[in-house]
Amino acid sequence: MLAYIGRRALLAVFTVWAISVLSFAIIQLPPGDYVTSYIAQMASMGSVVTDEEAQNLRIQYGLGQPIYVQYFKWMRLVVQGNFGMSMEWRRPVTEVIGERLWLTVVVSVAALLLTWVLALPIGIYSAVRQYSVGDYLATFVGFIGLAVPNFLLALVLLYLGFVFFNAHIGGLFSPEFQDAPWSGARAWDLIKHLPIPAVILGLAGTAQQIRIMRANLLDELRKPYVVTARSKGLPEARVILRYPVRVALNPFASTIGYTLPYIVSGSIIVSLVLGLPTVGPLLLKALIAQDMFLAGTIVLLLGVMTVIGTLVSDILLVWVDPRIRLEET
């Protein structure tokens, strides 16, 4: 078990490293370096950057030195929690991102939980009552969920909400809580706003998981041990839940790790449509304004968060399923 977790952790470290290189590439790609754009930005605001200041910045970021040196300098600053300055906002990147990162996490985790909570019972139902109306309905909704890109789904729901209920269904907070400090009331307001983004983000994943669960369980239900259990006179619910479902859970659970990156990805673009105060809209704005430290930091943090989330779900999986523990060592 330890060896397995160690292997996953090592892979996670490599993934984080790959993400950091890619984020650094995103920061480096636009022409000109940080200091020249900083000076230009300051000049347009009417303030002047002294040569000494510029020189200090150049040394801090190692500009002019080989690219890998710049990368290491940047990494060193990042590890200390210094992500640089956002040019557009003229504030440290961490301040600009603020609670948006946590709200992204909240929305993603809500979507992930919803995926599990919906996919498990519906998948079981679809398999046990194969070809029933409910099964067809689940299959149909599932296909819609897979075929409709989530941002289009968001757009359509937003439109329907606007036309039929004359309500704006987007956002994560009511206006009075928008900038309020955290309190119980604000948290409750957040929870009330969560279902719609969670459903939109989770639908595609849910559809996929339902299909996986249904197929796995159908395979299990045909096996002789189920017939044996039934012929021994066990109640039907026990026959199904006690054995085949537990076996069918394994392949189901092992795909969960891939759901999280997908949801986080989707949250970016869905947030833009629904106007959620996550990092999504901020990232788009930063990219359009070429505010590269902000953009690179968001990509980096999102990636790291996802990797941590996946690692946690992997570890939970080992803990739940003894077969992985034995298989992988």
Added chain:
Amino acid sequence: MADPGVALDPTSAPLPGPSAVVDPREPRIFVASQWQLMWWRFRRHKVAVASALVVIGFYLVVLGADFLAYADPNASEAQRSLMPPQRVYWFDEGRFSPHVYGVKGARDPQSFKRVYVADPERKISLRFFAEGFEYRLFGLIPTTRHLIGAEGGPGSAPAVFLLGTDVQGRDLWSRLMYGTRISLTIGLFGVTVSLVLGVVLGGLSGFYGGVADTIIQRIIEILRSIPTIPLWMGLAAALPRDWSVLQVYFAITIIISLLGWTELARVVRGRFLAMREEDFVVSARLVGCSQMRTIFVHMVPSFMSHIIAATTLALPAMIISETALSFLGLGLRPPAISWGVLLQQAQNVQTVAISPWLMLPAVPVIVAVMAFNFLGDGLRDAADPYGR
């Protein structure tokens, strides 16, 4: 995933042709080639067959976009901004004579919005194979004929807007036709690049195994655990602003396919692993075939069908990625037209609430994605006609 409800036993393949002897099925099954078996299997998947027709239809639109469009997709006119779709009347006093009503635009004195009123007095008849703007059919034959057009010829002001107009007064139907061309070809090119990457890397991984396999598998795992959209956005935003439409088109294709090859590589690797120890591969090797020959003459043909199925299943993701990037304004940029570029106008819910037809480009996206998914499912089932 084979649907267990459908009988998949190849001996029960429905049999066309009147020359039925006693039981012609078995001999036919035994002499049928592999592709023949696949075709029989595929034909039984009705939804997949219907999807195949839809996909063919889409690619016909790609080929004949200029013929199907009746207006220059970039001709804008403020006077026709946000005109709603016109209703087509097929009969005029009992006779078949498709026409639309002329439209009068006016400004609402209170809200200052443009409102359009249909004018039943002014009938504009539609003609098939009418004259319109000049273009080259299939890029070769210069012509001015279009599928439909308004009476009056190319000189007069355009008066037909089957799907309405956008903010700049450009005809949505015509733009949709051109958008289909770009969105579907970008998917096709993207999937081709992915396929090459997937086959080469997946092949290396599956055929040689060992260190190469480990490294490539870890790379795939890493790529799959990174959220892709922020990464695409970052890379796409870094494309120089002064690049031409064509350059951006290829750059976007490459960005999308760089992260899309992992699933294809996984399929190819799985096939290689399964086949490496098969008798015919071992004998090919023992007989002294070179490695290249073993791979390309003996192994690749036997999993070609799987690759085709996996490729079809990879296409929808490509289409969605392009649409998403362009929708955000980071993908293709105007004057290029794609489904995503068209949907950009539908970003604002207030605009959409007033002009819901701006959401219409979502329809081909959804239909295409569904059709490719069903087609891919059918192909995947058919790819292995000997199973179940």
